[in-house]
Amino acid sequence: PPAVMQAMQRPMIYHRGATFRGFFKGLLKQLERVHQTEGSVLVLPGTGSAGWEIALVNTLSPGDQVLAVVAGDFGERWARVAERFGLRVSRVEVPWGRAATIEVVRPALEANPDVKAVLYTYNETSTGVANPLPEVGELVRQHGGLLLVDGVSAVAGMPLEMDSWGVDLIFSGSQKAWMCPPGLVIVGVGPRAWAAGERAGFPRAFWDLREYREQAGTGDMPSTAPLTLLYALQAACDLIEAEGLEQVFARHRALAELVRTGAIRLGYRLLADPAFASPTVTALLPPDGLEADTVVQELRARHGIEVNGGQGRLRGKILRVGHMGWVHEPELHRLLAALEDVTGALRGKR
Amino acid sequence: PPAVMQAMQRPMIYHRGATFRGFFKGLLKQLERVHQTEGSVLVLPGTGSAGWEIALVNTLSPGDQVLAVVAGDFGERWARVAERFGLRVSRVEVPWGRAATIEVVRPALEANPDVKAVLYTYNETSTGVANPLPEVGELVRQHGGLLLVDGVSAVAGMPLEMDSWGVDLIFSGSQKAWMCPPGLVIVGVGPRAWAAGERAGFPRAFWDLREYREQAGTGDMPSTAPLTLLYALQAACDLIEAEGLEQVFARHRALAELVRTGAIRLGYRLLADPAFASPTVTALLPPDGLEADTVVQELRARHGIEVNGGQGRLRGKILRVGHMGWVHEPELHRLLAALEDVTGALRGKR
Incomplete structure (x- = not known):
């Protein structure tokens, strides 16, 4: 900030x-x-x-x-x-x-x-x-x-x-x-x-x-x-x-919901049990046939957007989007638009 | 800097x-x-x-x-x-x-x-x-x-x-x-x-x-x-x-010499063996009759200048002037002028 x-x-x-x-x-x-x-x-x-x-x-x-x-x-x-x-x-x-x-x-x-x-x-x-x-x-x-x-x-x-x-x-x-x-x-x-x-x-x-x-x-x-x-x-x-603390927490919940809904609409699946999905970070399994790390690389290359890949035994299997702290709707809308672009482009290549 | x-x-x-x-x-x-x-x-x-x-x-x-x-x-x-x-x-x-x-x-x-x-x-x-x-x-x-x-x-x-x-x-x-x-x-x-x-x-x-x-x-x-x-x-x-590394070290030595000479002229004594006086920090024993901590306080109160007192078994006995890193002659001249003012004022009070 x-x-x-x-x-x-x-x-x-x-x-x-x-x-x-x-x-x-x-x-x-x-x-x-x-x-x-x-x-x-x-x-x-x-x-x-x-x-x-x-x-x-x-x-x-x-x-x-x-x-x-x-x-x-x-x-x-x-x-x-x-x-x-x-x-x-x-x-x-x-x-x-x-x-x-x-x-x-x-x-x-x-x-x-x-x-x-x-x-x-x-x-x-x-x-x-x-x-x-x-x-x-x-x-x-x-x-x-x-x-x-x-x-x-x-x-x-x-x-x-x-x-x-x-x-x-x-x-x-x-x-x-x-x-x-x-x-x-x-x-x-x-x-x-x-x-x-x-x-x-x-x-x-x-x-x-x-x-x-x-x-x-x-x-x-x-x-x-x-x-x-x-x-x-x-x-x-x-x-x-x-x-206000309550408002900060509510904002995080709303932003997480925004990311989850948008990503699911593009064919991604939540790694997390939805009942316990985090308000601060979302882990996504890519649609069948897409490599998570390729999505991460393309988001960076085509849009200059950094998201994280998986770590430990999830390496290469997921992408993770942080939405904590100084994050608001506009940049997450940009992220989802970029994800839509990258996902479409990668699907077209198959 | x-x-x-x-x-x-x-x-x-x-x-x-x-x-x-x-x-x-x-x-x-x-x-x-x-x-x-x-x-x-x-x-x-x-x-x-x-x-x-x-x-x-x-x-x-x-x-x-x-x-x-x-x-x-x-x-x-x-x-x-x-x-x-x-x-x-x-x-x-x-x-x-x-x-x-x-x-x-x-x-x-x-x-x-x-x-x-x-x-x-x-x-x-x-x-x-x-x-x-x-x-x-x-x-x-x-x-x-x-x-x-x-x-x-x-x-x-x-x-x-x-x-x-x-x-x-x-x-x-x-x-x-x-x-x-x-x-x-x-x-x-x-x-x-x-x-x-x-x-x-x-x-x-x-x-x-x-x-x-x-x-x-x-x-x-x-x-x-x-x-x-x-x-x-x-x-x-x-x-x-x-x-240049050599010039950085030479500057520290020169600044230390400036502080030592100026303070000794005002009646302070070096705590350090002069043969091993530090190029980055100088510890001073106040002239007889002056309290080191009073000098520290007066430098702060009258001139807004922060120097350190003693620590450990030297608490209350010395003042310490750091002259390392981004320090140059002008601020050390100001320090010595302030020290002269404070020392004179405290001596006058005795």
Whole structure:
């Protein structure tokens, strides 16, 4: 958004001064409102992928058992990070494109009563599925254990009530629905996660959330604040609050519906179970006889439009359209017109 | 610098596309030239403080013995990070303000023959001391073990010949002599560090340099590239190469001399051993009867000029003037005039 880009040109201020402290405390309050939490929301330098290990090393100890709910490539990557860090990882595998519902999570929890934490992806970017976080939150609360959530392509674009849903920790990246350049991880932390952190045995320094919390009390960060990105994030929060959270979420739902309807009309099929289709990203299977990657290439070559292909085991099989953050109807209409052109041209060639 | 700020307004490009890859490969080549290395220089999202653990987890295993050369607050903080990560840390303590010379490092190395790595701070920002890295590099090569270097306030402002000096790993932060906003860690990695990395037992994911190296081969980054900051870093490299590395270093030396001479004339004393006074930051002891923090406050209140106070055990005892990156004579003359005004006013009050 122009307002976000302009915010990055604001003059540098001293990152240990009163001006910065007032600014930063205000930003954290805005972030708490978006997370709907009375707990802490912290900002760290990094990208969304750092969230996987931030969540683990701040709440767990090597050898702890965790349940990784894997319904796509990002869930799979989080599970692998957990294994690298020496956690005992039980996987719940969900067919890619289906949702990770309580029906699949409950039996896994019952079979693994010692689970210290559930690793759950709110919005699986690789499949375009929005998983039912509120229901899973309630389930995990009943069972016990922490609910750690990858919210990378969800937070600020999809509803989140961190406290009432029982989310213990959720992280997101500045470049997704936050509409900013990449470079910040935003982490919401609830009281159970803080309590677990007191017992957590992983060594940690740069990712130690306790230090970020302590410094946040005075409006500081443990190391040099990434000021331009924080300016951008504040401008984005201003935009979100001016539009209104409910309206932001409604806009995302409407834009997703627009993309789905338009693509289906052209012969594409949703990868996602329609009941759980994501409001922020749509994954499409091409019409029979068309190669997904060819569609991606032609959209770029003929129209200068970038969409993503599949990743992990979906490589070459789907195309993915992001419609989160600073996206509105006109550019999605242009995208659908381009998709119609490319699809027609490729079909004509067969 | 204006050119750096303008670079951040360049349009966002797709971070997995050919345009990005060409841009990023070119940037890495520029960084290699500044490091004077045939090895790899990698860029990670983060701040300079992340460098401490990036260096450790990529080259060592829990329980390894390391020698931490502590000559100031940043050296001390690195030693503490090493302890947190379960390394056996032997400290060489150097009085703050003195240099960590081979005379103090050699006996410590001889007393600790099993040392796997030496943790060394090239420029100790807290004391304004530039430590003799070339000599220590030669010493460590003779002894064996890795030389891991905190180059946060040094690289791009002070000479560095990574390969010929025997530096195995050195990290720096974008917001120091690189003249950029904070948010990037730049890490130079030599062949011995890579070899050690193959045996290193620390779990790592986001900080895994092997993944950054693998992705750099095709001009990619493992997670979303912090594009605006990379644009800024490229603009800074362009400025540095246009001025010429030798000229950049000479300018820093001249500016440091200007600050030292001016401050001494006003009755301030150098904290640093003059033979090792830093070209990028000067630490000053106030004239007798003046409080350092009062000088810092008055510079801000009367002149709007920000200088730093002391940190760690030097809190309240010194003021520190940074003169690295995009700094030139006129603003340092203004600083010295302001310091003269404040010093005179405070002396008059006594």
